[in-house]
Amino acid sequence: MKKIYIYALAASLSLGFTACEDLDTMPAGNTLTSAQKEEVLKLDPGKAIAGVNAIFAQFNQYMPNATALGAERHNDFGYPSVMMFTDANGYDMVSDDNGYNWAGNNLDFSDRVNTSRESQILWNDMYAMIYAANNVITAIDRETEENTSKYYLAQGLSVRAFSYFVLAQLYQFNYAEHKNDPCVPIVTDLNSNEVAVNGAPRSTVEEVYTLIKDDLDAAVDLLTDAEENGVTRADRRYISLAVAYGLRARVNLTMQNWPAAAADAAKAIEVSDAQPAGLTDVNKPSFMSSTEKNWMWGIVVAETDRVVTSGIVNWISHMGSLNYGYANFSGGRQINKKLYNTIPASDIRKNWWLDKDGVSPVLTNEQKAFIDQYYGPYTQIKFAPYANEVGTSTNANDMPLMRIEEMYLIKAEAEAMAGQDGKSTLENFIKTYRDPEYVCMVSSAADVQEEVFRHRRIELWGEGLNWFDVMRLNKPVDRRGGGFPNATMIFNIPAKSPLLLWRIPEAEIQANPSLEDSDNNPSAPTPDPVADEE
16 A cells, blocks of 8 residues: 555654544544543643644754655755745845855745755645644544633644645645646545545645635634633744634635635734734844734744754744854845835835845944844844844744734735725824835725735745735746846746746655646746846
8 A cells, every 4th residue: 555645754753743643542442432532631631732732843843854855954944944935936035046045946946846855845844734733633523612622623723724725825826716726635634544545636726725714714713712711822832813813814815805804804903912013113123032012923932942952954044144044154135126125214114124235223233243244235134133142043033923914914905905995004004103104105906905015025024925925916026126146046937937836746746646747737947047137
């Protein structure tokens, strides 16, 4: 019997994940009933807690794919690897493809070869998260009346939805135009036995989004009950009701369910404990800790985590400008010069990057001295070093997965596209929190959407979200005039080019009995460079 690769991988990644699986069988191997599962949870709640923690441990891993790849890769550290890959694919994060930049394959799109290590890392990481989520979902009765169990079940459903949502946007074009096109295989708590024998074919985009929406609808209901009865999260690594609404707002926005997206974003704002960061909150390097008031959800990192003790095998090592890491030698990460030039001086966010002369007025003398050693114009200083210690090698930064500011931008776009006053929502938000002089100069729904997109590019820069906007809005990848230092990386890839889609890894095609080479996204040559513009 041929064992499906995603399960072989997940098993190898899941040491210590058996807590939830133990809820499924008696010692002699007999299947537990739903009532018996509930009794086990009551007698030993640690099993469920361990299963939930195993889900979120998957977000932050040290080289989880070393065995599968047959190599140790310093861009292999859990979900932040996906964030780094996709940001480098786009046109807003500029970097130098030199010997210290581990995003080189993403910059030139050689990651799209289905034997690339990046394709394997991305696929493995997302399905490992799905595997861990399924373990928790399987262990808890869907009809449970116990509020702690509802909270745990909602964690599994939410992360499964999040994972499939990421995959859906990477392996197929946008929902509105591609509902019936092949997306990714679906593996759930309900079909896992069949999948283990027969594999899983690619489901359609519609089928994947149906699962995503069903999971999030259930999670919202479960978390509403749990939180009303006093069951809340311990910290922001876990999913709250506000985060579940936020995830559903993202999904509805992508599906072009405009009124629903606006309503979910508004509800996320209403029930969240987060508040937008104001002008005096973000006029300095920040975005380092999940305890910051504007974070809704994030990857929480401890100093003892292996990615931290490694020194350099972590997200902020590659991204950060004010700490020790790869960025010191790769030249760091810069903003697209064209985008930077659209930010007025009155917008506090302009100071998140060095200007054309390599200066930012918000840096201290110590920070400036450190920056001057390594970096040139347009380099980011948005992300502070851990504990605000300049030059630190303790790279224990938390990483943002969702901030409250995104909800205001979703609300503005969705309202405009639904024929409501999204323009005022956008203008009031920017004027209050980012640029007191801002006036939205556009009026049509399409133009408001484009203006929101520009603000998303600025506000959410470096947070692993831009690529999803590129895909849902059918944007080309046009790097001309962006300041990319390598002539070989200056592309103008048209929207909907097959190259923009990731390909299912060769190892998965070979191991999955329900997939053939012909089922994969089409192969496309790496793009030809084009002439740059000023």
